């Protein structure tokens with residue numbers, strides 16, 4: 746799993762804070778199906794802090810991805826690594842995408858703060874100075890480092906993005 750450390754710098758004062766990207770976060774669709782939570786650094790107006798906030802793809806984006814995967818000419822990016830399981834992998838990737846589309850079409854609530862569940866969030870661009878959404882001066886979000894880690898557990902959310910709880914194993 747890719748892990749990213751965001752450095753958020755207050756350009757006026759030079760002070761900075763770090764924000765770890767959200768890892769191991771899942772929507773629990775039912776007992777056996779889960780969808781990955783995608784997130785971005787945000788300013789949460791309720792927490793009054795920099796947090797990870799949901800990134801909801803549009804229905805059209807997921808539809809497009811599904812159409813690509815159904816195309817017989819489409820090849821998964823890691824196909825070379827698993828040549829012997831090609832057809833199974835392809836079928837599974839299509840099924841995963843169908844499930845994601847189903848979830849995305851049903852999702853009603855806007856994107857939320859992964860910490861407190863508020864939808865009062867403002868997404869922050871990378872490497873672009875913007876006014877501090879909750880303060881003075883300007884801030885800059887930059888990826889300080891990235892790497893792979895095993896998540897220490899799984900954080901589960903409802904399909905509408907509300908926190909259910911944490912599990913320390915699968």
Ligand SMILES: [Zn+2]
Nearest residue numbers: 789792858861
């Ligand atoms: Zn919050």
